[in-house]
Amino acid sequence: MIFTAEREKIRAVVRPSSVVDGVYDNIYHRLMSLEIAPGARIPIDVLAREIGVSQTPIREALSRLEREGLVRKEHLVGYSASPQWTRKQFEDLYAFRLLVEPEMARLATLNMTPKDLEILENAAADMGNGDAPVDRNTRYSRFARADAHFHDAILQVVGNDVISNALSSQHVHLHIFRLMFHTRVTKEALEEHEDLLSAFRTGDPQAAFDAMLIHIERSRDRLLSAFE
Ligand SMILES: [Zn+2]
Numbered sequence: 541m542i543f544t545a546e547r548e549k550i551r552a553v554v555r556p557s558s559v560v561d562g563v564y565d566n567i568y569h570r571l572m573s574l575e576i577a578p579g580a581r582i583p584i585d586v587l588a589r590e591i592g593v594s595q596t597p598i599r600e601a602l603s604r605l606e607r608e609g610l611v612r613k614e615h616l617v618g619y620s621a622s623p624q625w626t627r628k629q630f631e632d633l634y635a636f637r638l639l640v641e642p643e644m645a646r647l648a649t650l651n652m653t654p655k656d657l658e659i660l661e662n663a664a665a666d667m668g669n670g671d672a673p674v675d676r677n678t679r680y681s682r683f684a685r686a687d688a689h690f691h692d693a694i695l696q697v698v699g700n701d702v703i704s705n706a707l708s709s710q711h712v713h714l715h716i717f718r719l720m721f722h723t724r725v726t727k728e729a730l731e732e733h734e735d736l737l738s739a740f741r742t743g744d745p746q747a748a749f750d751a752m753l754i755h756i757e758r759s760r761d762r763l764l765s766a767f768e
Pocket residue numbers: 687690691729733755
């Protein structure tokens with residue numbers, strides 16, 4: 541999961557450069573739109589030519605993407621897009637989410653300020669705005685990122701850095717987005733988020749726990765069809 545806050549943090553330690561930022565966004569979009577397929581090689585010279593910059597900002601952007609787990613670098617081979625999850629990786633990650641996220645939802649309910657609730661309401665609403673006439677790639681990409689943002693916002697309310705970092709290092713949204721290509725996107729996720737929000741609104745920790753558990757189980761079942 542890459543979130544805005546995390547990306548800003550990463551950017552802050554890299555030397556500021558609008559050229560590198562532009563190149564970064566360009567390659568990021570190619571990865572998210574599957575124009576660069578999972579596992580595909582990323583030739584630096586070709587990218588430099590296509591984007592119209594020298595190889596230096598390309599290398600800098602790629603090393604940033606590598607730190608974020610979206611690309612990998614192999615000795616003598618160079619950069620490639622992170623491979624698609626295997627079924628085992630997917631199942632392991634969802635087992636972890638099922639252990640952690642319902643409890644985070646319960647704790648978030650106990651910590652929730654009106655401001656927090658407003659942030660979560662807005663994050664959930666962003667996901668519902670996916671009906672604009674855009675191509676499937678853009679819609680899925682937006683959906684997966686908005687979902688990641690919503691789940692991250694719940695973790696922020698709890699403020700457990702170990703758990704937030706453990707989840708964000710998995711880059712869930714990128715992988716889910718790529719899996720969504722092989723599945724049917726439904727409105728069910730939005731309804732499940734709504735159940736969660738209503739537990740937050742009424743301040744019912746057990747209802748929030750249950751709603752998150754059901755949401756992650758169903759999300760897993762929806763995406764599992766990608767492996768069949
Ligand atoms: Zn969700």
